[in-house]
Amino acid sequence: MANIAAPPLVDALWLSQRLDDPHITVVDASFFLPAQQRNAKAEFAAAHIPGARFFDIDAIADIANPLPHMLPAPEFFAEQVGRLGIANDTHVIAYDGNDFMASARVWWTFRVFGHDRVSVLDGGFRRWQALGLPVSSEDTAGAERAFRPGFRPELVLNLETLRRLCDERTVQVLDARSPGRFAGTEPEPRAGLRSGHIPGSRHLFFKRLIDEATQGLKPVAELEALFRDAGIDLARPVATTCGTGVTASILALGLYLLGRPDAAVYDGSWTEWGGRADTPIETG
Known part of the structure; x- marks a missing residue:
């Protein structure tokens, strides 16, 4: 089975009917x-x-x-996911129990390493339980398989590249943290970080993408309105950031649904930027 791109989101009922499919591996990324x-x-x-x-x-x-x-080396990633029973022909379904944290991060990570057969379970474990679908406490160990990684450098940004792109004004930076953290009016959850945001960046709190009733992502039309209201031009490159690169991946997932599969994530995010003394910061 070729590495054909899977839909970015799958439904809980769809997955419940395919748990015995040998080509599917489900991972809990909570x-x-x-x-x-x-x-x-x-x-x-x-x-x-x-x-x-x-x-x-x-x-x-x-x-x-x-x-x-932070992202591992491709070889280390390949070794670790191979131990989970994942090969290049595996359709990986990632879910979590915490508002797409970190199922979207795992989705993005597989894509960075060249694997497009990866989806996020829309609504996660809470949606699964709300539908009364079966759960287990058994530890299932799959047979180890070989995974050959690729690497897409365009999907991940480091500090030096982001500095240059910001100076050149060639990328829109979108921050997924809470409004208070972005504005610098509430402290960071990790000690030793300054408060505020990357100069010129826009803000879209990741929880605004989630429908409280279904726990899934909002419809595409609503997502598009959210990104446009945040000042994002969907025709131009976008880089997402957050605290540690986790909720930034939720924004990247939303952008993928809007036709921007090239959205990059700043892996170090605010833990790196706000933890240094030589990076500029804005507040408000």
Whole structure:
């Protein structure tokens, strides 16, 4: 089966009818901010979609980098996802229990490493449970498989590249953090960071993309209005950022649905930018 692009979103009922499909691997990518005081691994052990494997974004990462869950080397990523039973012909379905954190990050990561057969479960685990679909506490270990990674550098930005693009004014920067964090009126959840945002960046709180009733992403027409109201020209390049590159991926997912599959994520995000003394900051 070729690496044909999968739809970015799949429905819970659709997935429930395909849990035995050998070409599908479901991964629980749940991630919680420190202030939420929740343990993703413990919650996975207690209840998850049957057959799902846990995708730890802090372990499948560049563990030598002091910044949190930065992209790993392609070879390390390949080794880790191969242990989850994922090969190049696998349709990966990522879900979480926390408003697309970090299922969208996992979706973006697979795309960075050249794998387009990846989808996000719309509405995540909460939608799955709300529909009364089955859950399991069994730890399912799939047979290890070979995964050959690619790499798409255009989908990820580092500090130096973002500085240059901002100076050249060739990219629109869109920040997914809460309004108070963007404005610099509330503290960052990670100690030692300055408050504010990248000069010239626009703001769209990631939770505004989510329909509270369904827990899924809002319809495309509503998403388009949100991005346009944030000052984003969908005909021009966009880079997304947040605190650690997780909720920025939710904006990238929304942009993909609007026909911008080339939206890049600033991997270091505010933890890197706000943690340095040599980067400019705006507030308000």
